[in-house]
Amino acid sequence: MFDPLAAVRTPQDPACDVYLTGTVFLDLIFTGLDSAPVRGTESWARGMGSSPGGVANMATALARLGLRTTLSSAFGDDMYGTYCWDVLAHGEGVDLSLSRTVPGWHSPVTVSMAYEGERTMISHGHEAPPPVTPDPDDPPRARAAVASLVPGERQEWIGRAARRGSRVFADVGWDDSGRWDLAALPDLAHCEAFLPNAEEAMRYTRTPCPRAAARALAEHVPLAVVTLGPEGAYAADGGTGETAEVPGVEVAALDPTGAGDVFVAGFVMASLAAWPLADRLAFAGLTASLSVQHFGGSLSAPGWPEIAAWCHRVHACPPQDPAALCRYRFLRNLLADGTRPAPRRRAVPTIGFRGA
Template structure:
């Protein structure tokens, strides 16, 4: 079982030919509401990639919260530990352009009410083969979940987004960190991915830096270094690519795949996701990933 201690949002997505500049108004061609949030996205990605998944987090007592819960449940995610708190659910305003690029504003809502894991959450984490973490919850809560994982001997996989400098207290409890190149630079102060990878490995045992169309870099303190090329596809919407990669990577690692095979599995899953619109709606099923891997 994989547990996800993370955020759940409703994505409010506008599709435009070109994203507006500051002070500019443009006409969009479509609008959709799609359940998302980095935590929920990673949970759905992992469930569709073949894992049993339990979600730990919070939604509001509004209509968005009910829809988010239903979407997770339909995807096969256990929502027994998804709390409902008074007030609005988290939302994300997303603009997607015709090149598949995106810009995102997150308003935490109920996610801001999540505190360090309670006894029930800790029991779920302890029973997991891995726990997925992100930074859309309060930092103290994320740190508490990472420490709970470390105490239970469970690998903690952190996506450091939204990007920010990270305290040693958190990174000391992380097994694997999975930033994109911009997040890696924010965490380490190193702009070159190779230099950022080495800096990350001074603080965590393993690191993967995703590089978009340039693939991904992997390193471990054991000395292993890998570069996995990206799968070439025509991107429609890259919104959930990183979350799909992280969720699929957690599944591959929990199944005991070597690093190179696990990275290939995650890369194929992410490539399938960017060929579809939306976040939670874009994640591929295990059969699709296996077919693409051949």
């Protein structure tokens, strides 16, 4: 596999590139709906896929970009849990040595319905029982950790990861309380980068536009990155004062599930590789755009062969926007070794087929 960090690795580096923890769901994704479901009627979807979801979206996206990824999570011992474990550990190469199987605990499930460029989700699950004996190596020493901040909650592992030398990258969930108070995100103090979407950023900063929100957030965290959906992303560096904005890559979107996770994964990888800020934004946006062309959150994430194929196609099929050709030239140089497309596991309509 192509190693994007080969140029910056040293013998003293930790074995783990990125650590993350959270809940793994089984995702059932319905696409091709003409509109939102209407009460009292039956809606038929033209497409369906099943794949690991939840934190598995991020773990898979990181692993497909060549990062040594460790996930700490609970898995049910039902068919759903077994399927998700197999896909992550054996199909995607995610290190699950800090994960555990919980007997008798059924796997959480999310049904995602994609229509009109958006998606609606329904989830069901119960919190997994805590481990009898916490693992002293959880979190492990790692280059980076990815966290999802929860308003009003402190997650002790984030501070431990930062103290062990991990660079913490974080997004945030919706604030159901409606307060949108940065003081309610105590773990933000441990973060190197904060990556909310535009709506979240503006609510937290009481600013009228995403760019102003990013600059305001940069007063609280070293690097603020505000995602703008299909329009791209904007970033502000609180230390240097540098700002960058990169437009989105226009594609025919099939399913936006997990695109935000793929964006964060791309940004983390590019940051660990020490790329310039604008290149990091461009790469993260490209990976997210490529992901929405396939079913599902985790198994829609692109790998290097698909990124290389996109670069070749863009540069080999003139006329193209000269600015776009210039913007992604750094990738063409990086992938000059001729990385070739390879089959990727994708979301499937069902799971559990048995051989004859």
